[in-house]
Amino acid sequence: MVVVGSxxxxxxxxxxxSRAGKTVLILEAGPGTDSSLVEYEAFLTRFYDAAVKDNQSxxxxxxxxxxxxxxxxxxxxxxxxxxxxxxVRNGPLATDSTxxxxxxxxxxxxxxxxPRMMPDDFRxxxxxxxxxxxxxxxxxxxxxxxxxxxxxxxxxxxxxQTFGGITxxxxxxxxxxxxxxxxxxxxxxKGIDGTAVELAGERYELRVRPFPQARNGIPNxxxxxxxxxxxxxxxxxxxxxxxxxxxGNNNCVPLCPVQAKYNARKTxxxxxxxxxxxxxxxxxxxxxxxxxxxxxxxxxxxxxxEDPVSPRHTTWTMRGHVFVxxxxxxxxxxxxxxxGLGSSSGLMGRNxxxxxxxxxxxxxxxxxxxxxxxxxxxxxxxxxxxxxRRQQAAFAVDIxxxxxxxxxxxxYSDLIQMVDQENLFGARLRNALQSRISSQLQLAFIIEVPPxxxxxxxxxxxxxxxxxxxxxxxxxxxxxxxxxxxSYARQLARRVFQCLDAADHTSYDPEDSQYVTYEGQGYVIxxxxxxxxxxxxxxxxxxxxxxxxxxxxxxKNLYLVGxxxxxxxGTSNITLTxxxxxxxxxxxxxxxxxxxxxxxxxxDAPSDAA
Amino acid sequence: xxxxxxxxxxxxxxxxxxxLAMQLEHATIxxxxxALYSLKPxxxxxAYHVIRVVAVEEMLxxxxxxxxxxxxxxSPDLTAPSFVPDYPAFLPDGETDFQVSRQRFSREAMQNxxxxxxxxxxxxxQHRLVRRSAPKAQQLAVVPGEPSMQYYSIGEFYAEIGRGFxxxxxxxxxxxxxxxxxxxxxKEYFYSGGGELTTVTDLDSAEVAIRLISEQGExxxxxxxxxxxxxxxxxxxxxxxxxxxxxxxxxxxxxxGPALSVDWDAVYPIKQDARLADYPAGSELRDAAVxxxxxxxxxxxxxxxxxxxxxxxxxxxxxxxxxxxxxxIQLIRNPIPGLDGVNxxxxxxxxxxxVVSS
Numbered sequence: 005m006v007v008v009g010s011x012x013x014x015x016x017x018x019x020x021x022s023r024a025g026k027t028v029l030i031l032e033a034g035p036g037t038d039s040s041l042v043e044y045e046a047f048l049t050r051f052y053d054a055a056v057k058d059n060q061s062x063x064x065x066x067x068x069x070x071x072x073x074x075x076x077x078x079x080x081x082x083x084x085x086x087x088x089x090x091x092v093r094n095g096p097l098a099t100d101s102t103x104x105x106x107x108x109x110x111x112x113x114x115x116x117x118x119p120r121m122m123p124d125d126f127r128x129x130x131x132x133x134x135x136x137x138x139x140x141x142x143x144x145x146x147x148x149x150x151x152x153x154x155x156x157x158x159x160x161x162x163x164x165q166t167f168g169g170i171t172x173x174x175x176x177x178x179x180x181x182x183x184x185x186x187x188x189x190x191x192x193x194k195g196i197d198g199t200a201v202e203l204a205g206e207r208y209e210l211r212v213r214p215f216p217q218a219r220n221g222i223p224n225x226x227x228x229x230x231x232x233x234x235x236x237x238x239x240x241x242x243x244x245x246x247x248x249x250x251x252g253n254n255n256c257v258p259l260c261p262v263q264a265k266y267n268a269r270k271t272x273x274x275x276x277x278x279x280x281x282x283x284x285x286x287x288x289x290x291x292x293x294x295x296x297x298x299x300x301x302x303x304x305x306x307x308x309x310e311d312p313v314s315p316r317h318t319t320w321t322m323r324g325h326v327f328v329x330x331x332x333x334x335x336x337x338x339x340x341x342x343x344g345l346g347s348s349s350g351l352m353g354r355n356x357x358x359x360x361x362x363x364x365x366x367x368x369x370x371x372x373x374x375x376x377x378x379x380x381x382x383x384x385x386x387x388x389x390x391x392x393r394r395q396q397a398a399f400a401v402d403i404x405x406x407x408x409x410x411x412x413x414x415x416y417s418d419l420i421q422m423v424d425q426e427n428l429f430g431a432r433l434r435n436a437l438q439s440r441i442s443s444q445l446q447l448a449f450i451i452e453v454p455p456x457x458x459x460x461x462x463x464x465x466x467x468x469x470x471x472x473x474x475x476x477x478x479x480x481x482x483x484x485x486x487x488x489x490x491s492y493a494r495q496l497a498r499r500v501f502q503c504l505d506a507a508d509h510t511s512y513d514p515e516d517s518q519y520v521t522y523e524g525q526g527y528v529i530x531x532x533x534x535x536x537x538x539x540x541x542x543x544x545x546x547x548x549x550x551x552x553x554x555x556x557x558x559x560k561n562l563y564l565v566g567x568x569x570x571x572x573x574g575t576s577n578i579t580l581t582x583x584x585x586x587x588x589x590x591x592x593x594x595x596x597x598x599x600x601x602x603x604x605x606x607x608d609a610p611s612d613a614a
Numbered sequence: 615x616x617x618x619x620x621x622x623x624x625x626x627x628x629x630x631x632x633x634l635a636m637q638l639e640h641a642t643i644x645x646x647x648x649a650l651y652s653l654k655p656x657x658x659x660x661a662y663h664v665i666r667v668v669a670v671e672e673m674l675x676x677x678x679x680x681x682x683x684x685x686x687x688x689s690p691d692l693t694a695p696s697f698v699p700d701y702p703a704f705l706p707d708g709e710t711d712f713q714v715s716r717q718r719f720s721r722e723a724m725q726n727x728x729x730x731x732x733x734x735x736x737x738x739x740q741h742r743l744v745r746r747s748a749p750k751a752q753q754l755a756v757v758p759g760e761p762s763m764q765y766y767s768i769g770e771f772y773a774e775i776g777r778g779f780x781x782x783x784x785x786x787x788x789x790x791x792x793x794x795x796x797x798x799x800x801k802e803y804f805y806s807g808g809g810e811l812t813t814v815t816d817l818d819s820a821e822v823a824i825r826l827i828s829e830q831g832e833x834x835x836x837x838x839x840x841x842x843x844x845x846x847x848x849x850x851x852x853x854x855x856x857x858x859x860x861x862x863x864x865x866x867x868x869x870x871g872p873a874l875s876v877d878w879d880a881v882y883p884i885k886q887d888a889r890l891a892d893y894p895a896g897s898e899l900r901d902a903a904v905x906x907x908x909x910x911x912x913x914x915x916x917x918x919x920x921x922x923x924x925x926x927x928x929x930x931x932x933x934x935x936x937x938x939x940x941x942x943i944q945l946i947r948n949p950i951p952g953l954d955g956v957n958x959x960x961x962x963x964x965x966x967x968x969v970v971s972s
Contacts, residue, residue, distance in 0.1 A: 045659050181802075222802045222929075232801070234810070248670075251932065 005593070006031065006304055006324040008289045008339070011109020012579060013566040013586045014330030015268040016155060019275035020590035026597065028281045029322060030272075031306055033069035033288040033331070036107020041238060044269075047112070048259055059113035059258045059533070063106055066312040067470040069288055074100040074531075077517040085477070091334075092467045092477040098517045099480050101358050101531030103332050104258075107285055110332065110533065111267040111579070113258035115379055116218045118158050118580040119400075120149050123169040124389045125574030128454065132393040134485060135454035136355075136571040139543045139552035142169075145584050150176065152583035153216075156266045157235055159183045159250075160216030167213075168389045179233035180221040182214050183250060186405045187373035189214075189382035192445065195504035196384075201496065204392035212403065214382045218266035218579075219256070220249040238263035239273035254406055256379040284308065289331065290473050292343040293321065294559065301327045301562045307471045315470045325600075326561050326593060330586075333357075333568035337461040337538035338476040340564070347539070347549045348558050353462055355455035355540050357573050359532030360397075360482055362449040362490045363411045364497030366506035367440075374407045374444045375415065381405060387496075388575045397452040397489030400575045401496075407444035408509075410530070415441045445506055449493035450532060452575050453486050461538050482529060487522035490529065534578045536567035553592040554585060565589055622778025625790065629688040631775050632679055636690060638768065639676040639827075641699045642730060643669060644962045645716050645723075648884070651942045652718035652959075657880035661719060661854050668731075668847045671830050677799050677811055678823040680921040682775075684797040685814040686790055690921040692914040698964045701887045716959065717886040720878060724855050730768075731831055731848040769828050776824045783817045791816055796923060803920075803928040838866055882946050884959040892950060892958075899948060899958045906941040906960045913938060914964070 005021055007014040010032040018028045037043045047062035054061035060073045070090035078086050080095030093099065104110045123142035128135040150173065153160075161182035162172050185193070193212035201208050220235040227233040237248050250264040263270075275281045284306075291305035304327060309317040329336045337353040346352045384401035392398075408414035418440055422428045428436050453459075459481065463474035482490075494510075501508045512519060512528040519528050542548025545557035554569045556562040565586050567578045622628050646669040653662050680690045691697070702713035714730060717723045765771040782790050791814075798813035814820050829840040831847050838849045839862050849866065853859050859871030885892060890907075893900040913934045920927040945958040 041663065042659060049656065225800065225802060251936075 005029070005326045005328065006322050007328045007330055008304060009033075009109060009329070009331035009335070009566075010036070010107050010268065010272060010283060010285075011330060011332065011566075012111050012268040012271070012583055014109070014328065015271035015275060016152075016583055016586040017328055017330060017563075017565065017590045017593070018281050019271050019278075020587065021593060022275050022278040022280035024594045024597075026280060026594070028275070029324065030281065030283045031287045031289055031304065031322065032107050032283060032285045033335075034063075034066060034071075034105035034107065034285065035312065036283075036285045044238070044259075044263070048261060051255070051259060057255075059102060060104060062112070062258055063104065064312070066105070068286070068307075068309045068312050068315070068317070069105045070469055070475075071105045072102045074102055076100070079515075079517045079519075087467050087475075090469065090475055092464070092475055094477055094479040095481075097481045097520060097529070099358065099478055099531045100518060101533045101535055103334065103533065103535060105335075107283070108267050108269040108272065111269075114265075114267075114533075114579060115257045115577070116260075116265045117380065117402075117577045118153070118156060118160070118216045118218050119385075119576045120165070120170055120216075121574045121576045121581050122389050123171075124393070125572055125576070128393065128572050128574075132391075134393065136540070136542070138571050139541055139548075142171075145581075145588070146171070146173065148584035148587040149580065151587040152580050154179055154233075155271060155587075156218035156580065156583060157220060157233075157270075158216050158218050158580075159221035161214070164214050165216055167385065175229075177224045177226045178216060179224060179227050180235065181224050183217055183219060183221045183378070183381060185212065185214055185382045186377040186403075188377075188405055188445070189403050191368065191370070191372040192403055192500070192504065193382075196500055199499075199503060201387075201499075203387070203390065203492070204395060206391050208386045208390065210384050210386050212382045213385050215380065215402075217378070217381075219260075219378065220264040222249070236266075236270045239270050250378060252377045254375055254377065254379065286310070286312070287320075288317075288471055288473060289329075289339055290319070290342070290471070292327070292329075292339060292345060292562070294345075299559055301559050307473070309471065315472075317471055326563070326597065328563045328565055328593075330565045332566055333535040333538045334461050334476050334478070336564050336566065336568045338463055338474065340539070341461070341463045342474040345558070347556075349546055349549055351457070351540065351547075351549050353538050354457040354460045355537040355571070356459040356461055356478070356480060356535070357453050357455055357537040357570070358480075359534045359573065359575070359577075360451040360453050360486050360490060361530040361532050362451060362493050362497075362527060363446060363530065364449070364494065364501070364508070364510045365408045365411045365444065365446040366501045366504075366508045366510070368443045368445050369505045369507075371439060371442045372445065374405060374442045376442075377405045379404065379406050380448075385575075393452075395485075395488060396492060397454070397486045398575050399449045399451040399489055399493050401493075402448040402450065404446040404448055406446075407441050408446050410448065411446055411510075414444060445501075445504070447497050447500065449490070449497070450575055450577075451486055451489045451493060453573070454483060455537050455540065455571060456483055459537075482520065484522070487520070487527075490527055491522055491525065494525070494527065532577075534567065534573060536570045536573045536578050536582075539564040539568040540571045541569045542571065554589045555592070563589055563593065621774060622781060625686055625782060625786075628686060628775070628778045628782060629683060631771075631778060632683040632686075632688060633690070635771070635775065636676055636679040636683065636692070637697055637699075638771070639672050639679060640692070640697065641703060641714065642672050642727075643676075644698070644701065644960075645714055645727070646672065647938075647942065648716040648946075648959055649719040649723050649727075651939065651946050652882045652884050654880040654882065657877050658719070660874035661876055664850050664854055665719070668850060671847070674804065674811060675827045675830070677804055677921075678814075678827055681798050681812070681814040682779075682820055682823055684793045684921065685820065687792045690918060692918045692921070693911070693964075695965065697914070698910075698962055701962070715887050716962065718884045718959075719881045721855065724851055727851050728848060728855075731846075731851060768831060772824050772828050776821060779817060779820045779824075788816065794923070797921070797925075799921065799925040799928065803925050838864065882957045883955055884946050884957045885950060885953070886959075888959040889961050890963055892953075892961075894951065897951065899945065899950060902941065902944050902948075903958065903961050906938070906945060907963055909934070909938055909941055910960070910962060911964055 005028045007018050007030045010030050022028050051062040072091040076089035077098040077100035080098045085094040104112045124131050126138040129137040158178050159180035160178040197211045199210045223233045225232050287306045287308045289304050290307050293303040295302040303321040303323045306320050307317040340352050380402045383403050388398050388400050462477045467475045512526050516528045539549035541550045554563050554565045567582045650665045702715045801811040804811045858869040860869040861871040942960050950956050950958050
């Protein structure tokens, strides 16, 4: 089997397949050694040393497998796409979403929140007349959610996560107990718990609720029928005993210093132990090659490079029996389109989704311990579903333990302000900085974006990268449905700040690259890096790219996996759901390979590929 | 295995052994932490991880010992006078050929640690015990009731504890395990990547605990990896001297894994076995050293509470450990006035801390 991409999707499938005795080759476009601690620490050092600590700051620029950075986004003027950086942004909205192209993929910068999607999210078309229905129900995916929660090592409490229709198997507990709410969360809870809001004729009571997270906490002795759970620490070739539980460091994004947060290298390390998995890094998939007779995939053309800076490379074709594209929603679609495979549905690359993030920030009247604990431990989840979804997007609210970092760059921006404008230094500076940043409250509203065929990834031979591969061209805008949700979110933020006697410092800069107006009001809407929907799953080859097992309708031995298969994303960070989908697909591929056992390999296939 | 020669024939004697075991495990922690935080930040990553992981596992052993002691109705007290040794101190060894010091990371310090963790088994049954030959310095793992004798190695000391458990269990049956199960610290409160904390409620679980300690420490039985594919402490430290990682299947002394790099010079030149008296009265260093000792005394007090019925306090102890680290680093990164190029170090003088706090 050939897997393109070593992120969470590719790692899960490779690990499951190798455990079933299949031989797997993983192709990774970016660099990576075999998950050594030394390399991980080099990433950390680079991050610590970086002046701008965005989620790609641990990774050296690599023009052979470039990654988008949030700072790349510039204002798009109509008819003038911006092609100055890897993602060609066609607008009208400039997306600042990113993904990471190194061994382990975007889990090398993810935050680690792992909420399940709500049952309604799988049927928004039939329930609310919006978006699409999945070919799967929550109930069908539920056992795979449990598998994903084991693999990622999720800390959470079933009691706090049973709401909005979410159910768990009787007696189910998460692998580890829920992580505690931060002090900041409890300050917010004191002010708002029990506050009622009316929306579309229904009453909702707000409360601060913890998020389940893929972060090592206290193992639940009741897990797995009382067998308990053994947390996975840091992975390394030589020091397997490193790493531990969450210590409350405040840089979960991009990297946990002690690897308490899950990253796909933990799964890759297990897969490598089977002896059935090989990984080729610095090997960029450039073309999916079809057998013209059968329409099946016969190989993947790759460009392998030694030096990230140099365009020198060699071209190879990787052959196998089954092919899995697990390179994320944008890169999967880019590769297929660059191979001339637009799907008989015409939907390849279409329905690109991401969460729309609206930030609101204020200053609390008291020191609330901001900047202590992990990036985010709690928030408001009461408006994640309800009858109002007929009119406007649902959202969840994150309470950020890292203050105004995302909105304005705290604490560095506060420091510069205090030194340059307020002439503070020494002990006064130290005290002033501490007291200001520890009263900061930033609410991030994660707003639903329904699928829309005009939001899409395309390719254009005019835009290529250093290796000559076509770059993704992104066309993206937010529907009014989402903006109605954003507008309501802004009002709710004002109300929350009132409840807390907090001074609202929110302001949206009209010069910002992601400034949008809706009904006369301006907002800055950030991307969430929750890229999804470019090869959506469905019940028919006419209306979807893959089936409910993420198998291509057009090419029977090709699977396109990950967020791209999701027809909707609701208000849940997508990683847990796409991991669950990959467990489901892995089971199917294993069954399929057993059923196909009589099939012979193509004559030119190497003997070691399953 | 013979139980005829056991020296542990009463529950009281077994408690003495287990308390001594706690003292022994703890005694390694100040030297390991001192070496660990003497490394300059951003350097010596390999060394940092080797030492840190072992220090964490020593804390695991300490907790396992507390569980065993609690299981038989004993009561761990880490605040008792002389629980923390006065360094340099002797550890069990036949020839009293070395003392354990609190010192900076160096080849000498690593040799010193290898002595502590050395995997030697006694040549014969008669040689399990050896006569002490350095009565003045403080010694650990002397034989309770026979202060002139001590065990050949830590492994032998634990082997004796195992014999004691089996002997007493044969004599008394399950009445041996009379302790309050609520005092047991479960794995929900402590884990590292390597080794699992087990509660001790019967003979089987006591033997599991002893085996884990012995195998993690010295690879008892001549093996370098244990059944959980974990490298014994002795060989972990040896990697730093040999400049290469072991891989499973390697022979002792001949690691075949990737090279590791050690920069022996990227280390703060701290004073060996520093004492409060080394810092001028009224100096900032003195205050910082006193603050550290007080924090360490508080920490041992917290552990004592955790080991006597409030295991959930171990969660709180994590914050305490961050504070200890910060206080240690303050000392280690500052020179002692008047001593050319010698930096301060924490002194771990608990008696002094008690005087100051009272």
